[in-house]
Amino acid sequence: MSPASIIKFTNSPSLDELSKAIKSVIEDGANGILLLTCINNAYDAKKINGMLVACSLPLCGGIFPKIIYQGKNYTQGAIVIGLMIEPEIVNYSMINKSDPDLKHYIHTKSEKIESYQDFIIISDALCSKSENFIDHFYDFMGSGVTTIGGGAGSLDDANNPVIFTNQGLVRGITQVIALPCPINNSIGHGWELLDGPYLVTSSEGHFVYSLNYKPTFDIYKEIIQSRSSTPLCADFFDTFAKNHPLGIISLDGEILVRDPIQTNGSYLECVGNVPVNSMVYLLQSSQEKMIDASKEVAQNLLQQGPLNTLLLFDCISRDFFMGDSINDELEAIQHPFPNTCLVGAMAIGEIANTPCGSIRLLNKSTVLGSF
Amino acid sequence: MNTAMHxxxxxxxxxxxxxxxxxxxxxxxxxxxxxxLSLNSTNCHVFLVQDKNKNPVHQKSKDSSVKLGHYLSFPMKKHGLLASHNQPLANIVNAxxxxxxxxxxxxxxxxxxxLFKIGDFGVLAIERKQQLGEAIRNALTPVLKKLATSSIASINHRSLVLEIKTRKQIEEKISYQASHDFLTGLFNRMEMQQRIAKAIDNCAQQANTGAILLIxxxxxxxxxxxxGYHVGDxxxxxxxxxxxxxxxNLATVARFDGHEFIVLLKGLPVNPLExxxxxxxxxADIVFAIEIPLELSEGRFSVSCFIGYEVFNDTNKSVQDVLKNASIxxxxxxxxxxxxxxxxxxxxxxxxxEHITYTxxxxxxxxxxxxxxxxxxQYDHLKNIVGAEALLRWNNPLRGYESPGIYIPIAEESDLIIQIGSYVLKQACADIKKLEQLDLPDSFKQISINISxxxxxKHNFVQTxxxxxxxxxxxxxxxxxEITESMMMGDIELSIESLEKLHRFGVECAIDDFGTGYSSLAYLKRxxxxxxxxxxxxxTDIHKDKSxxxxxxxIIxxxxxxxxxxxxxxxxxxxxLDCLVQLGCYHYQGYYFSHPIVFDKLQMAIKLKANKIAM
Known part of the structure; x- marks a missing residue:
């Protein structure tokens, strides 16, 4: 078991506060730094880059819509996690390569983390090739590895750099932080089947063009309409999509949630790939079910053994769904660990290995890890 | 959930x-x-029958003991161990x-x-934590059939691609060999000739100039x-x-022949000065580059070069004209x-x-x-004829007697010198035969001929x-x-061997023009x-010139x-003469005694001397 991490929190958007916190964990003997900060901090690019480049320790992390500290979420501020174990950080910048080139790139780039089995992955959520990278990374590292992580970035689609590196703040990359200690993880979401199955008859990556040979949007609207007593308004999608994601069910009954984020009136674009010929369902949930699922996630992790650092990647869309009740979920997760500070981020897409072992990009889910 | 649909x-x-x-x-x-992804498996593997080069084959093996080899897995590892190194898995699959x-x-x-059979040449292994239900296992049977068929097609396709690739490589190799010099990797003469032809055409079309440098x-x-040739190579x-x-980037280089190289410059300006x-x-660059001593494991070698070049800017000159002119x-x-x-x-x-005509x-x-x-x-100090040097004269029907200084160097450039040498030898021997039939004085020793x-x-020099x-x-x-010092320096050991053979046979040797060559005195003794x-x-003027x-x-x-x-x-x-006598030299040749004379006159001179001695 690794020694406890040194955690410094500030709810200030000030770069000086961040700088102080970093200096503090360095003085306390940290061997690496994991930063989780809020997009609303709007750090000055030049100043933050100067600070990151000057940092003498291996540095990693991301800028997220919100951060989580001790069972509460914050829209501004920063968490500095001083890692007492030295992380090995690899920044994969060329993830848009074609499959054969990407495979070769990962082989070459991953040499120094090849023997590791436990990883935190932080990706730029706006990079559409992240999921393909995750597939290839899993192919290379193999089953049996443990992974937690999430997508950093801004929901307003601004193309800003969001990943912290020793070379500065960068965009469009996936960062793999290999830890020389075991990570335990637990995942859950609380979503249930509402309607389906529907055959994905046409799709490409994130875009689902047709279900049962009909435009996806039409089918989606039909299902929602059939369950509503009043006629749907023109902008029904914005209201209902956060409540009714799509789900792909595995042979063993696990639901992989795919969050529809936008439409052109014909297709739906999801956070994550939806393969053609797969079966999808319309999902539903409630605040209670989601909180119950989160409690289960925490209990599950608790049973896996002792822990020093609790790191949570909770989907930002759960925040949208739950509103103010999101803090209930966070408190529910913190509750079984009274002596351990829960830290984390509200992510745009979560990353974890599923029970069968494969590393997947998840939506509307809770990924809790400890190390 | 609709299981059938799933x-x-x-x-x-x-x-x-x-x-x-x-x-x-x-x-x-x-x-x-x-x-x-779809079967929720941790790892999936394919094992195939493979040939000795690890290429998959789909032919049904008659050998029942044939082993399947690991071909591919997704993901590649489990707990850090490569699936291809997982021997227990290979044993399970092969059993x-x-x-x-x-x-x-x-x-x-x-x-x-x-485990699922792929045709009769492979196995698909799907690794899961829970057992797949019978329905899904049965549903995979047609998938495996399709996989087998497609794999066979792919293997055949690969063989075909390999065959085409091999053929293409052979064709490229042949094409390369046809256009490149095997020793240096430069273009060969044939390729260069084609490039010169193109360059000549381009000059005409684009109104510029080209040039070839023959080195x-x-x-x-x-x-x-x-x-040895290995060092030469x-x-x-x-x-x-x-x-x-x-x-x-400036020009094209080819090995033209033996130790001749050719450089083709294209797209030069029209202005002659430029x-x-x-x-x-x-x-200048070429001469500088070639002059730098070559460091080989056999030693350090210095080479120099001489270059002829020809410029072309229209189609009036053919490739052969350009090459011939550069060669000249x-x-x-x-x-x-x-x-x-x-x-x-x-x-x-x-x-x-003119040279060719003269030849x-x-x-x-x-x-x-x-x-x-x-x-x-040739005379001694007592004015006895001790011998004579045979000198070749060409009585040209048009121009009269030609100077040997003109035709001997030209003959030496070709094998004509051998034919001339042969004539001199035979004629001299015939004349000696005639002299031997005279009553020669004891003082007369021999006729000498010059050897080139x-x-x-030549390997048959002694025997000739x-x-x-x-x-x-x-x-x-x-x-x-008579041979000169410098002649022997070509292969001194062979020269010594040849001259020794002749010495043993009875033919003596003289060193001509001594003092002007670069003889090693050590060799001279041998x-x-x-x-x-x-x-x-x-x-000449020895009595005036102290040096x-x-x-x-x-020398004396x-x-x-x-x-x-x-x-x-x-x-x-x-x-x-007086000076030479004083120095101790008692044999002479020169106009003071006699100009070169025809054989009849020589006979007469010898007879005359013999008669004087008899009297």
Whole structure:
């Protein structure tokens, strides 16, 4: 078991506060730094880059819509996690390569983390090739590895750099932080089947063009309409999509949630790939079910053994769904660990290995890890 | 959940991945990845029958003990261990394959391996934590059939691609060999000729100028002769590399022939001054690059070169014209000395044509017996004729007697010198035979003939002399051969061996023009020569020139110490003779005594001397 991490929190958007916190964990003997900060901090690019480049320790992390500290979420501020174990950080910048080139790139780039089995992955959520990278990374590292992580970035689609590196703040990359200690993880979401199955008859990556040979949007609207007593308004999608994601069910009954984020009136674009010929369902949930699922996630992790650092990647869309009740979920997760500070981020897409072992990009889910 | 639809969906997803790519590995990778995702498996593997090069084969093996080899997995590892190194897994798969089952489920170390036959040449292993239901296992049967068919197609496709690739490689190799020099990797002559032809056409179309530089390595033959061809080849390769690097991007280089290289410059300006400036720059770079000593494991070698070049800017000149002109210019540069470069001009052709015509005339003269031997008697201090030197004269029907200084160097450039030498030898032997029939005075020793370097270097040189002597039935001691110092330096050991053989046979040897060459005195001692001839350069005005007196004196002393006779050439004055006598030289040849005379006159002179002695 690794020694406890040194955690410094500030709810200030000030770069000086961040700088102080970093200096503090360095003085306390940290061997690496994991930063989780809020997009609303709007750090000055030049100043933050100067600070990151000057940092003498291996540095990693991301800028997220919100951060989580001790069972509460914050829209501004920063968490500095001083890692007492030295992380090995690899920044994969060329993830848009074609499959054969990407495979070769990962082989070459991953040499120094090849023997590791436990990883935190932080990706730029706006990079559409992240999921393909995750597939290839899993192919290379193999089953049996443990992974937690999430997508950093801004929901307003601004193309800003969001990943912290020793070379500065960068965009469009996936960062793999290999830890020389075991990570335990637990995942859950609380979503249930509402309607389906529907055959994905046409799709490409994130875009689902047709279900049962009909435009996806039409089918989606039909299902929602059939369950509503009043006629749907023109902008029904914005209201209902956060409540009714799509789900792909595995042979063993696990639901992989795919969050529809936008439409052109014909297709739906999801956070994550939806393969053609797969079966999808319309999902539903409630605040209670989601909180119950989160409690289960925490209990599950608790049973896996002792822990020093609790790191949570909770989907930002759960925040949208739950509103103010999101803090209930966070408190529910913190509750079984009274002596351990829960830290984390509200992510745009979560990353974890599923029970069968494969590393997947998840939506509307809770990924809790400890190390 | 609609299980039937779910299973169908999985079937379709998997089938869709099959045959997506004609490359077997890519296709199987895609298939295994989807297997993992849709069947919730931890790892999926394919094992195939493979040939000795690890290439998959689909033919049913007659050998029942054939083993499947690991071909591909998704993901590649489990707990950090590569699936290809997982021997227990290979054993499980091979046991299943040997048992000739179609589907099986085997538990091993908390994993369940679902094994499916791929045709009769492979196995798909799906690793899961929970067992796949019977329905899904059965649903995979048609998928596996399709996988087998597609795999066979891919394997066949790969074989075909390999065959095409191999054929293409062979074609490329043949094409490369046809256009490149095997030793240096430069273009060869044939390719260069084609490129010159194109360059000539382009010049005409684009109104610019081109040029070719023909480069010959000076005295390269010496490296081959002394160090062997393997060293010569290394030198050629290094020179080729230097040329390539020197003219990189500016020009094309080829090995033209032996130690000749050719450089093609294209797209030069039209202005002659600009052209000259560019070419001179290239030549300077080439000469500089070649002159840098070559460092080989066999030692350090220095080579130099001479260059001839020709410029072209229209289609009036053919490839052969351009090459011929550059070659003529190169020959002229050679005559000027090392590291010389000359541009072709039409006067060179005129001179060359004259040269060729002259060579033809020499040939004709040999046929028509226009050559004669004249003899310059050699005397001792008592004015006895001790011998005579045979001197070749060409009585040209049109121009009268030609100077040997003109036709001998030309004959030496070709094998004509051998034919002339043969004539001289036979004629001299015939004349000696006639002399032997006279009552020769004891003082008369022999007739000497001059031998050329080419004659001496010929493998049958000794036998040719012996045969001539024997066929003429003369005493070998009546014939003396004269060679120069520098001639022997080509291959001194061979020269010594040849001269020793002749010495044993009875034919003596004289060293001609002594003092002007670069003889090593150590070698001189080993030569079986009996006579040293002091060059006329040291004899002329010897009585006035102290340094000549000193040199001649040294040569005379040297001859004495080596027990050799010494004879002074070119004695024309009484004062010179007196001086030579004083220095201890008692044999002479020169106008003071006699000009070269025809054989009849020689006979008469000898007879006259003999009669005087008898009286």
């Amino acid at each position: 299973i169908m969906s999985i079937q379709h997803q998997l089938v869709l991945a099959i045959g997506k790519d004609s490359d077997l590995k890519k296709m199987l990778h895609q298939f295994l990845r989807l297997c993992c 299943f394959f040997t048992d000739n089952l179609v589907i099986d489920v085997i538990e091993y170390e908390s994993s369940l391996y679902h 010959n390595l000076d005295k390269f033959k010496n490296i081959n002769d002394v160090m 290394k030198v050629l390769r290094q020179v080729a590399n230097r040329l390539r690097n020197t003219v990189r 052209i000259k400036s560019i070419i001179n720059g290239v030549i 210019a190169m020959y002229e540069a050679f005559k000027k000395g090392k590291n010389k470069a000359l541009a072709y001009n039409s006067n060179m052709s005129v001179q060359l044509n 033809q005339e020499i040939k004709q003269a040999l046929k028509n017996n226009n050559f004669e031997l004249h003899y310059q008697p 370097a080419k004659q001496l270097a 002399i012996i045969s001539a002597v024997e066929e003429s039935q003369i005493s070998p001691s009546r014939l003396k051969i 030569l079986p020569a009996t006579l040293l001839k002091i060059d006329r350069y040291f004899v 000549n007196t000193a040199i001649a004196g040294m 002393e040297l001859a004495k110490s080596l027990n050799m006779t010494v004879i002074a050439e070119g004695v024309e004055k009484k004062e010179e």
